Amino acid sequence: xxxxxxxPRYLITVTGKKLTVTCSQNxxxxxxxxxxxDPGLGLRQIYYSMNVEVTDKGDVxxxxxxxxxEKRNFPLILESPSPNQTSLYFxxxxxxxxxxxxxxxxxxxxxxx
Amino acid sequence: KQEVTxxxxxxxxxxxxxxxLNCSFTDSAIYNLQWFRQDPGKGxxxxxxxxxxxREQTSGRLNASLDKSSGRSTLYIAASQPGDSATYLxxxxxxxxxLIFGKGTKLSVKP
Numbered sequence: 017x018x019x020x021x022x023x024p025r026y027l028i029t030v031t032g033k034k035l036t037v038t039c040s041q042n043x044x045x046x047x048x049x050x051x052x053x054d055p056g057l058g059l060r061q062i063y064y065s066m067n068v069e070v071t072d073k074g075d076v077x078x079x080x081x082x083x084x085x086e087k088r089n090f091p092l093i094l095e096s097p098s099p100n101q102t103s104l105y106f107x108x109x110x111x112x113x114x115x116x117x118x119x120x121x122x123x124x125x126x127x128x129x
Numbered sequence: 130k131q132e133v134t135x136x137x138x139x140x141x142x143x144x145x146x147x148x149x150l151n152c153s154f155t156d157s158a159i160y161n162l163q164w165f166r167q168d169p170g171k172g173x174x175x176x177x178x179x180x181x182x183x184r185e186q187t188s189g190r191l192n193a194s195l196d197k198s199s200g201r202s203t204l205y206i207a208a209s210q211p212g213d214s215a216t217y218l219x220x221x222x223x224x225x226x227x228l229i230f231g232k233g234t235k236l237s238v239k240p
């Protein structure tokens with residue numbers, strides 16, 4: 017089944033403890049992206065990647081890192097999480113960065129205490 | 130900078146009614162526009178994708194239109210059902226491949 021998977025789905029952590037949220041797609045898509053969703057602010061892009069080893073900042077990249085060593089994986093890294101990073105995170109992928117549909121993962125609900 | 134606005138923010142209708150959700154965007158230089166559905170605490174389900182060169186797309190009881198020159202799109206839902214209750218999100222795709230989302234319309238269909 018074609019899908020985007022994220023792990024973990026739920027995570028409660030404390031300020032400053034490094035964490036990684038994994039994202040994987042099995043559709044051989046070139047383009048992958050991370051979004052965060054917050055009440056009243058909607059969905060905003062954090063980082064995106066147009067292909068392996070090519071990443072760039074979205075609208076709200078501060079406090080996040082990403083890597084794209086393999087085509088299928090695009091992990092989101094929080095080196096020193098803070099409470100303002102408490103949010104619902106979505107990974108998405110599409111065949112290219114152009115006119116294709118974006119497919120979203122199920123989301124990761126992160127709480128930073 | 131592209132901005133996407135959805136009106137109304139919330140809508141409550143009786144079952145069986147036809148309804149229209151509105152989306153507007155400020156920059157007409159888009160690749161496409163996509164409508165999503167989001168159930169509470171869940172992920173996004175893609176409903177319809179309209180390319181910038183298209184005027185409308187249909188899927189079952191859903192019809193989406195796009196007027197790029199005026200920066201508007203509408204999602205028409207025919208014969209609404211309680212199962213249609215969800216938040217509907219409109220998003221436009223920019224030149225970097227990113228989606229710029231509106232804040233959504235929360236739809237409630239009463240039996």
